[in-house]
Every structure is written in structure tokens, then in C-alpha cells.
Amino acid sequence: MSNSSSVVDTGTLIRRILFFLVMVLLALGNLFTLFGGLTSPQAMDQAQIAREIARGNGFTTKFIRPVAYYQASQAKGGAVPFDGFKDTYESPLNPLINAAVFKLIGADDADAWKMGPKEMVYQLDRVVATVCVFFFLLSIGVTYLLVSRIFDAKIAGVTALLMLFCETFWNYSLSGLPQMLMLFLFSCAIYFAYRAVEASSEGRSPFVPAIVAGVFFTLLALAHWMTVWIALGYIIYAAVAFRPRGVIGISVIVLILLASIYPMIRASDASGTPFGTAFLTVYNGLASGSEETVMRTDDLETAPLSLDGLTLKTVRSTLIQFSQIIPFLAGILVAPVFFLSLLHPFKRAAIANFRWLILLMFVGAAVGLALYGITSDPLDPNQIHLLFAPVMTAYGLAFISILWSRLEIVAQNSFLKNAHLFVIVTICAAPLAIAMPTKAIAGIRQQGTGGLNNWPPYRPDALNIPLRQWIPENELIVSDQPWAVAWYADRKSIWIPPTAKAFKKYEEIGENFQTPIGCILISPTSHEAGGMAGIAYKYRDFTSLVIDGRVAASTLNTKDTASAFQLDQKPDVQEIARRYHYRFALVPLDLVIYMDRPLRLADEASQ
Known part of the structure; x- marks a missing residue:
């Protein structure tokens, strides 16, 4: 028995060391050889x-x-x-x-x-990107802990691999946008949210982990105002699912309002409105994509926000989100399978209930983006759907694994047990792997000038x-x-x-x-x-x-x-x-x- 445990521990250790080495190589390669400066x-x-x-x-x-x-x-x-x-x-x-x-x-x-x-390449660009990459790598670690708690180490490991080889995550990391900071905060928030759901399902008090999750949702809102819509989904779920009903939801609202008081007072003093210039990004959605036009106007009265055709505009933004669901979920093909997993009766109550929290938060984000607008730009600054990609990927992997294990050919051939996971990782990692050699060659040729540029x-x-x-x-x-x-x-x-x-x-x-x-x-x-x-x-x-x-x-x-x-x-x-x-x-x-x-x-x- 001890020999078997030793073999398992050694194999696990080797895999983790290899993962860490690949992670370090990708981080250093992207920050130095492949980096061309900020892009947003x-x-x-x-x-x-x-x-x-x-x-x-x-x-x-x-x-x-x-x-x-x-x-x-x-x-x-x-x-x-x-x-x-x-x-x-x-x-x-x-x-x-x-x-x-x-x-x-x-x-x-x-x-x-x-x-x-x-x-x-401006060296401070590299500093900004390094901070983003740092938060991205931290996000992988937090996601691994979360998915291990929800499912098992295998699903967690594959989810971490898919994150590591996700071209979209690396593009956002090198862009300098706050999405990787947001991904880290969101991962921490849902980690504690799951612990609250778990405690509630087992008859224990969910108050402490639920409030800690609320703190991270508050920080998330301070990283990007659009994520308030995600927090809204959490508040609704907490108000209904956690006892005593309404207390946790109200507490999270108070946390977000307290954190917003100073920025709103400051914005009101500087611009005459508590929402400042940030509110005008609504023109990108309700004005059919004309944020730049309103930002360049010298008289806001000449560019009033038209609410004509409001329904059609929101429907258009909603359709863009659903038609582009795979790119919006970081291009990880298995992530949208989460929606199919909603039909599966998971045995553990915590796993089953947590799905509805994820869905509520995703719907909240979708409503916000329908109003404020989102484009198919691969580096859209309002892109908040990609925050859901890791946890949705985990559910998608679990659902596919369950269906895969029920196939007769898999039951009769043990070597096929994990074949679906190898196929999924290969397909999802292909965009990054295909582009990497060309970028690496170009980057090496430009080393004498400090790298590529945009x-x-x-x-x-x-x-x-x-x-x-x-x-x-x-x-x-x-x-x-x-x-x-x-x-x-x-x-x-x-x-x-x-x-x-x-x-x-x-x-x-x-x-x-x-x-x-x-x-x-x-x-x-x-x-x-x-x-x-x-x-x-x-x-x-x-x-x-x-x-x-x-x-x-x-x-x-x-x-x-x-x-x-x-x-x-x-x-x-x-x-x-x-x-x-x-x-x-x-x-x-x-x-x-x-x-x-x-x-x-x-x-x-x-x-």
C-alpha cells in the first residue's frame, strides 16, 4: 500500500513540476521574447x-x-x-x-x-504586463483550489492546463487591461462563495465565507465598474439561498456602497455627477456603439443619449453575446458545456446549487453588457464574460467526463478513460501552440531592439x-x-x-x-x-x-x-x-x- 502511494505521489509531483516549468517558460517567453508593448x-x-x-x-x-x-x-x-x-x-x-x-x-x-x-518597447509596458501576468498565474492557483474542492484533482488539473494554454488569457495579460486582476478577484470571490454554498447545504452557517466573498466582489467592482452586475447576481442568490434570508445580500450591498462612496463623491465634485465620465460608456450600448463619438464631443447637450429603439439595441447586444459565446468564454470550447450541465442531477447538493449561483452572476453580466455594449473585439475592455470561463470549464469537463464514462467502449477499454481530456486540451491549446513558433522567431530577431512593437x-x-x-x-x-x-x-x-x-x-x-x-x-x-x-x-x-x-x-x-x-x-x-x-x-x-x-x-x- 505504501509503495502504491509513493508511486502516486511521485507521479503527481512530477506532473506538478512539469506544469510549473511550462508556466514559468510561457510567462518569461511572453513577457520578453513575444512582448510587443501594451495594446489597449x-x-x-x-x-x-x-x-x-x-x-x-x-x-x-x-x-x-x-x-x-x-x-x-x-x-x-x-x-x-x-x-x-x-x-x-x-x-x-x-x-x-x-x-x-x-x-x-x-x-x-x-x-x-x-x-x-x-x-x-517601452520598459514600463513590460512592468504593467508583468503585474497582469502575476495575477493571471495567481488566478490559475486559486481556480485549482476551487475546482479541487468542487470536483477532484483531475478536473482541477485539466482546468488549470486549459487556462495556462488559453491564448485569450495571455492576450489580456499582455494587453495591460485589468481583466487578469479581475479574474483573480473573481476566482477568490467564488471560492468563498462555494464554501458558503457548501456550508449552507450541510446545515452550517454560511455567513463568514459569504461575507468574505462579498469583500472580494467589492474589490472586483473597484477594478471594473461593470462587474457590479456580477455582484448583483451574487446578492440575489445570497438573499434567497442563505439564512437568515436577506441579511448576507444586504451586507454585500452595504460593502459595495461603502467602497463606492469616496469615488462617487470625488466624481461628483470633478464632473457634477456621481458616476463621472464612466457612465457615458452607456453610449457604446444604447447609442449603438458610439462611445468614441460622445467622448470627443465638447458639448454633451449636442449628443443626447437616444433611447429610441431601446429594445432593439439591447436585443442586438444580447445576440452578440450569445453568438460569440465561445470567444467571450476565452475560446475554451468546453466552457459553454456548462449550460448543458445545468440539466444534470449532480448528487452533491453543493455542486448542484453552486451552478445556479454561477448562472445568476452570468445573467447579471449579460444584462449589464446588453445595456453598456460589447463588441467582438478580442480585447474589448468591457469583456467580463471571460471571468466565468474557468469555473464553467470545470463544470463542462465534469459533465463530459460523466457522459464519457458511460460509453460502453470506454468501460471495456481502460486506456480510453482519459482520452477525452487529452483531446480537449489538444484542441483548446492549438491556437496558442500554432501561433507560438512564428511569434517566437520574430521576437528573437528583434531582441537587439528590445523586442517587437505594436x-x-x-x-x-x-x-x-x-x-x-x-x-x-x-x-x-x-x-x-x-x-x-x-x-x-x-x-x-x-x-x-x-x-x-x-x-x-x-x-x-x-x-x-x-x-x-x-x-x-x-x-x-x-x-x-x-x-x-x-x-x-x-x-x-x-x-x-x-x-x-x-x-x-x-x-x-x-x-x-x-x-x-x-x-x-x-x-x-x-x-x-x-x-x-x-x-x-x-x-x-x-x-x-x-x-x-x-x-x-x-x-x-x-x-
Whole structure:
């Protein structure tokens, strides 16, 4: 008997060591060889806010959305300075965690983290991604503990493998978005929620684990406001299933409200509404995907939220969720089988009851996303369905294993006992395994330059090095990718408005507050915005500016730094063109700045 136990323990130990080695290799490979920098505007936005927090400036931002400025000016009864502009868009927890890391490594000093002339990847991008990967790996560990408690070590091990080889999880880890922090918090929350369900099923008090779960759901809400909809599902279940009825549900509501008081007071002071600019993401759903349009407007009254066709809009968002259910569940094919497992009569009450809690939370998330909108973008910042992928995968694996074991051929051939698990892991790991060699070769070739980059549309070196030299800290940059300017160049940047009238208003305000507009920056973010029709719709008065760089490169002498906006005849834009008539290509054709003066260093310009 002891020999058998020794063999089992040795085999288990070897498998765990191999898993750990593969995990470390994948983490290091993705963070160094395969890493090309942050890929999400929201990730860059949160990162630059974190840097401001680390500097002791609080929740201020250098990425200024025109609608946020409109809200601030309305709340204060007049123009407000661009310096120290308060952010009310991003959720606070992820920036706070990154700020602590930045302070620890000295990243609050931008001069200590300048890019070298041959670097293509900003090293602070790698720091942000490392934090995300850290939480991802922690999530795998917590999920293993949870699934082992629900089912057994075999199902837990396969679930952990599917997470480790999930391309979607790695993409989010390297994007800099808070989804991996959210995955960790959600995994912890449902771990204690299951313990509460288990205690309730066995006639014991579920209060302590249920409240601990509520604490983690509160932290989850602070990581992304959309996850309040998930917490709502938990609150409903707790109010009905846990005794005394309603006490735990009310307690969790109180926890979330207490945690939200300060952010809401702060948002109300800065924007005039307790929900701040973050609430306007509802335009992405109820306004049929026009969040960018409302964020770039300088007068919210000209872009009222239309509730016409509300039912059709929510149905559309709901259908998108169900038609894309596999991608939304991290591309793990077995995860949607969870819904079939709802039909199976699991013998243990805790396992059976916990399914309904998962379903309630998933429905809550689906309702929230139906209202606020979600796209098929593989890195949609509102993607919260992927948080359910691990636990749903576990239920799907358990259900398939039960059906598999009942097949006669499996009962007669013991070597087929785990064949279905090998097939599932092979299929789900294929996307990552297929893409890995090509990415690895490309990454190794670029090691001399610090790695790959995400061009187009982002060139950290072109923003970090020239703009920090040419644009003084007090000046404002108008850009079509202000999040990248704020993060990489460490300069204040406002999202290019759709009208020349708004632009001139910001010019006047900037002059009054000694923060004049230093340049206009145009990138592939705008001139690759869906062809001429898309560019004209989004950029209106500045359509000619968006296409000017490519037109100039095709028709003019590229050494000519004057005569910008060649195709435009509008008087208002011509007036702007005459002021910012020095054209400089940071990257030929694609990344161009327009200045009101010849090139000179920032310290010279500030004198």
C-alpha cells in the first residue's frame, strides 16, 4: 500500500513540476521574447494615471477627453486648467496597484525610464504586463483550489492546463487591461462563495465565507465598474439561498456602497455627477456603439443619449453575446458545456446549487453588457464574460467526463478513460501552440531592439524620445491617440475634437492657463479608421488633416515642412493650418506632427 502511494505521489509531483516549468517558460517567453508593448487605449490610460498617483498627484490624468472637460467646466461653472485634470472614467483599483509598483521601482521619475535610441518597447509596458501576468498565474492557483474542492484533482488539473494554454488569457495579460486582476478577484470571490454554498447545504452557517466573498466582489467592482452586475447576481442568490434570508445580500450591498462612496463623491465634485465620465460608456450600448463619438464631443447637450429603439439595441447586444459565446468564454470550447450541465442531477447538493449561483452572476453580466455594449473585439475592455470561463470549464469537463464514462467502449477499454481530456486540451491549446513558433522567431530577431512593437498604430520610441525633447511639459498636444501620448511622451494630450470651433476654444483656454497647444499629432489610429467614409464621419472638420500626411508623401516633396492641409478649403481649418504649418514626420506617411514653430528642444521652447 505504501509503495502504491509513493508511486502516486511521485507521479503527481512530477506532473506538478512539469506544469510549473511550462508556466514559468510561457510567462518569461511572453513577457520578453513575444512582448510587443501594451495594446489597449484603456490600459495606457490606466498606466499613466497610475504614474500620476505614484508622483503624489492623485487620480489625475494627462489624457483629456473633451466630454470630460465639458463635464468639469459645467461642474465648476467655467473653464478649468488642463494641469492636474481629475479622471472620472477609469475604475480605481488597477491604477492604485500599478502606482504602488511604479513607486517601488522608481517609475514616478520619467527621466529614469526614458527609452534608448534603439529600443522599440517601452520598459514600463513590460512592468504593467508583468503585474497582469502575476495575477493571471495567481488566478490559475486559486481556480485549482476551487475546482479541487468542487470536483477532484483531475478536473482541477485539466482546468488549470486549459487556462495556462488559453491564448485569450495571455492576450489580456499582455494587453495591460485589468481583466487578469479581475479574474483573480473573481476566482477568490467564488471560492468563498462555494464554501458558503457548501456550508449552507450541510446545515452550517454560511455567513463568514459569504461575507468574505462579498469583500472580494467589492474589490472586483473597484477594478471594473461593470462587474457590479456580477455582484448583483451574487446578492440575489445570497438573499434567497442563505439564512437568515436577506441579511448576507444586504451586507454585500452595504460593502459595495461603502467602497463606492469616496469615488462617487470625488466624481461628483470633478464632473457634477456621481458616476463621472464612466457612465457615458452607456453610449457604446444604447447609442449603438458610439462611445468614441460622445467622448470627443465638447458639448454633451449636442449628443443626447437616444433611447429610441431601446429594445432593439439591447436585443442586438444580447445576440452578440450569445453568438460569440465561445470567444467571450476565452475560446475554451468546453466552457459553454456548462449550460448543458445545468440539466444534470449532480448528487452533491453543493455542486448542484453552486451552478445556479454561477448562472445568476452570468445573467447579471449579460444584462449589464446588453445595456453598456460589447463588441467582438478580442480585447474589448468591457469583456467580463471571460471571468466565468474557468469555473464553467470545470463544470463542462465534469459533465463530459460523466457522459464519457458511460460509453460502453470506454468501460471495456481502460486506456480510453482519459482520452477525452487529452483531446480537449489538444484542441483548446492549438491556437496558442500554432501561433507560438512564428511569434517566437520574430521576437528573437528583434531582441537587439528590445523586442517587437505594436506598429501600427503605436510607436513608443517615436513618442517617448522626440516629443519629450520638442514639446515642453506645460504644453498640450492635440492627438488622435492621446492615451499613447500621455503614457509614452508623458505630456498632456486632448483627444482631437470633431470641429474647428472646439479646437480654437481649447487653444484659447490653454493660453489663459499657460498651457498652450504645442502641436497636433496624427497617427494610423485615425487615417486607418475605415476608409474615407469612416474618417469623414469621425473627424469631420479635420478630415483633411487626417489624410494630409499620406497625401503629402504621395504628391509633395517630403522635405517640405510647410503647406499642411492641402486639400481643405474651409476658412476655420485654414486658419488653424496657417498657425500649425510646420509638418514633421515621426514615422514617414503615418505618424506626423504639426507645429507652430520649427523644431527645437523643449527646454529652448520653454524659455
